[in-house]
Amino acid sequence: MSTHDLIIPHHAPVALRYDDDIQALLLKAGLTGFPYRNIAEQEQLAADLARWPLLAETTLARSEHDT
């Protein structure tokens, strides 16, 4: 890929997150209200938080603040 290719965008920016394929599929299928939960991502996050007490504490505080 040349630098020119990197600099000059070929397509208009899209609103979807660049890595969220499931959400993109749901949107294309018109299922925007579908209560999809990414269990693998949630399990990975739980494992990540178990390794780092500070991250676990701030995430807990955030969830308590949101509820």
Added chain:
Amino acid sequence: MNVVAMQGLRGGTGASSVVAGLAEALSQAGEAVLCIDLDPRNLLRLHFNHAWNDTRGWARARQEGGTWHESAFVLGSQLHFLPHGLLDDTDHQGCGTRDDDLEIWQQRLAALEADAYRWVLIDVPAHALDAQRQARRAADTWLLVAQADPACHALLEAHTVRVGEYLLINRLAARSALQSDLHALWQRQHGDWLVPLSIHRDEAMFEALAHKRGVVSYRPDSLASQDIHRLAAWLLAQHEVSPS
């Protein structure tokens, strides 16, 4: 004219190095860029091969009764940069009330010719609240530069996101377990304002400053340089600039 301010979430995140590299990347893409340093430590200039003993800059010029833009330096046809300039303690005390105006940079940039620059990049110091408030009034895009580390994570928890503000991860080390986990957590918690690319940790970034250059001109083939080109492309797409 698009005005992009970049500020480190804390000191030492490498925000100035990203500003310098981004200025080079945008100018290489054919965009006219003005790069301004609001940090009184006056270090951004060193990325642009500015002489160590040269004390000129916009703040110095204002102190000596000159105009703010008279100390702009030309780096090729597309890139101009304006150092802060060196002030001693006495100069700081007498800096004058005009420059304390919250609207001052908004007014200064509005006074520039409309087509003189497509991009104005402002390097905002992490801990100078007055400079931050002034830059907020002038900037339409605010890039908050953070490293994926616990200190930045704690600071982000207390941070209030404003309109036009984005979080940019710098010095990302993919092999670090902690950084990898923090990156995943930030994608989840800050996904709505996280820039969809990160700048990876790259020794070339540090070497570039030692060579008094931005990383894009110093090592165009480096990972950090390619990341910064992607950042430039993202900004161009955000502002829907047609190729020039």
